[in-house]
Amino acid sequence: MHRDDEETIRTTLATHTALWTSHEMDEWGTYFTEDSDFITHRGIWWRTRQDNIDGHKDVPDSVLRQKKNYTQQVLDIATITPEVALVHTRWSWPEHRLPGTDVTEDRTGLITLIMVKRQGRWLIRAAHNTRTNGLDEFTAGHGTGT
Structure with missing residues (x-):
């Protein structure tokens, strides 16, 4: 991947995160x-931009x-083709309070993104959000799910 593309992806995701927080x-x-997929940390699967x-x-x-x-930080950008990238980010949301x-x-969590370059612009084709803390704890004797 060209260095300019990697920098553009980082800038794109910084702007994307700022829009999310606002x-x-x-x-x-x-x-x-338009045909993007987004899987939430709760396992909801939206299959269009508008549903997302x-x-x-x-x-x-x-x-x-x-x-x-x-906050969200880009951890890694890997080239799949010159116009497709695999991106991993880590997010953090301190002092989150559920309603009521x-x-x-x-x-905290991780997001896996497939980004595609369309008409010179990097867009998200697929996203999978996974929480990395606060998940169900397994008790002794109940296995680890592996």
Whole structure:
């Protein structure tokens, strides 16, 4: 991958994250292809850009106010073809509070992205979001799920 493409992907994702934290979801959605797939950390699978936008708009006001704490960092960019990249990011959302609770938690996760270059612009074709903490704990004798 050309160094300029890698830098463009990093800049694109920084802008994309800023739009997410400011909850500008219509503009945020323009960074996805029309036929994009997005799998949420809860396992919901949206199969179009518009479904993804609508799903991410449906957030309680109490959560919207917390978005300012969210950050995302690009960990790795790998070339699949000159116009397709595999990107991994790590996100952090400290002091996240679910609606109706007084308890906060520091959430973290990983996102795997397939990005495609279309008409000179890098767009997200597929995204899979996975939480890396706060998941169900397995107790002794119940296995690890592997």
